Amino acid sequence: MNLPQVKGRLEKDYSLKKLNTWRIGGQAETVFWPENSNELLDMLNWCQQNSLPIVLLGRGSNVLLPDKGLRGMVIVTTKIDSINWQEDRVQVGAGYSLIRLASEAALRGLQGLEFACGIPGTIGAGIAINAGAHGGEIGNLVEEVKVLTAEGKILELNGEEIKFSYRDSSLVQNGYWVLESTIRLKAGGKSSDIREKMKTLKYKRRQTQPLEYPNAGSIFRNPPGHSAGQLIEQAGWKGYRLGEAEVSEKHANFIINKGNAKADDVLELISIVQQDIKDKYGLVLETEVKIVNS
Ligand SMILES: Cc1cc2nc3c(=O)[nH]c(=O)nc-3n(C[C@H](O)[C@H](O)[C@H](O)COP(=O)(O)OP(=O)(O)OC[C@H]3O[C@@H](n4cnc5c(N)ncnc54)[C@H](O)[C@@H]3O)c2cc1C
CATH class of the missing domain: 3.30.43.10 (Uridine Diphospho-n-acetylenolpyruvylglucosamine Reductase, domain 2)
Structure with a gap:
């Protein structure tokens, strides 16, 4: 072919x-x-x-x-990385790095993306799954999105036409791919203050997350009213290892790759933890990480 x-x-x-x-x-x-x-x-x-x-x-x-x-x-998507800055807005291709976007916004004195300074994904996926941290969410900043439907049609959607919820959106539910977006920020901030805030947030991450090992961020969504990490820690899973996949000692909602971890080890670890949290606390842990099957 x-x-x-x-x-x-x-x-x-x-x-x-x-x-x-x-x-x-x-x-x-x-x-x-x-x-x-x-x-x-x-x-x-x-x-x-x-x-x-x-x-x-x-x-x-x-x-x-x-x-x-x-x-x-x-x-x-990482080469779909066009960018066009306007006064308090930025039009950006789906593959642009979120960390880079947040730091460039800070240099321009634009506020709003500080929370994203440690999220190592693309803006396109970030919008689709409404990435967020430290009380901020990308969905709140979206003015317009250009998407591709599964039938190959291009649609231009207004921010208000999209339903954003906790690590989810109507874009995912409809199977749309984000091609480009316009993000609205707040002009008039002091660049040094914004950068200082981001430095503090990044420091906090390094203190609390196992960034020294390959990982995929939070494994599970927080069940309503609970912290997945706290539940897993309380249940005694920190440090538990299958092959070279390990529940992080630093943050129980992270599974780290200690060398040559296999997807099957991670999947088994996920299901053991899910079952135990269900047995102990009657709570269902849903994965935040997207599991791709062959
Ligand atoms: C150390 C670390 C810290 C993290 N911290 C956070 C955090 O604080 N908050 C948070 O929300 N997440 C966090 N994450 C998770 C992750 O960075 C985000 O979910 C990010 O938005 C994923 O972007 P990506 O480009 O890597 O997506 P990928 O992992 O490549 O894809 C994720 C999903 O999105 C789909 N997708 C990819 N591109 C598009 C697109 N253009 N349109 C539609 N769907 C698409 C994929 O098919 C897949 O289903 C963290 C991850 C790590 C490793």
Whole structure:
């Protein structure tokens, strides 16, 4: 099967470990980094015509990829990174790094993205799953979003037309892919104050999260009124290890890769912890990490 002519990078038999922050997973049959939204649309059409399965990734900081690898096409958005700053707004491509966006906003004295300064994903995935921290959420800043539907149609949505909730949105529920967005910030801030605030937030993260090991952020959503990390710690799971996957000693809602952890070890660890929390406290822990099957 001949792949379409594209400008973006294409790789065959590529390690999934290089495409996620956990450094877990087998081989991808094909990986494509579109240079812009049009290339992504062309590849979607081509894959559909050839009945090839597709997995969309940003920076892979919220996914568990399978040991068996992925057949078909993995599309990585990180080269869709156009950016256009206006006075108190920024129009940005889906693959732009959230950390970079937050720090560039700070340099311009624009407030609103401080909470995102330690979230190692793309703005596109961040909007889709309404990423948030320290009381802030991306959904609150969204003015407009350009999305691609599963049928290959491009829609332009107003912020108010999108329903954002805790680590979720109507974009995910509808299976839309974010191509581009306009984010509204607050002008007139003092750059040094904003940067100082971000420095404090980053320091807090380094103190409380196991950033020295490959990980994928929080494994479980917080059940209403509870902290998943506290429940897991209270139940005694800190430091528990299967293969080279371990419930972090530093933060119980993180599973770290101590070397060559397998997705199957992580999955088993997840299900053991889920069962125990259900037995002990009658609470259901739902995963925040997206589990991708081969
Ligand atoms: C150390 C660490 C700390 C973290 N802290 C936080 C935090 O404080 N708050 C928080 O919310 N998250 C946090 N995360 C999780 C993660 O960084 C965010 O969820 C981030 O938004 C995921 O972006 P990504 O580009 O890495 O997405 P990926 O992991 O590549 O993808 C995640 C999901 O989004 C889908 N997706 C990817 N791109 C798009 C797109 N353009 N349109 C639609 N869907 C898309 C994928 O198919 C997948 O289902 C943390 C992760 C790590 C490793």
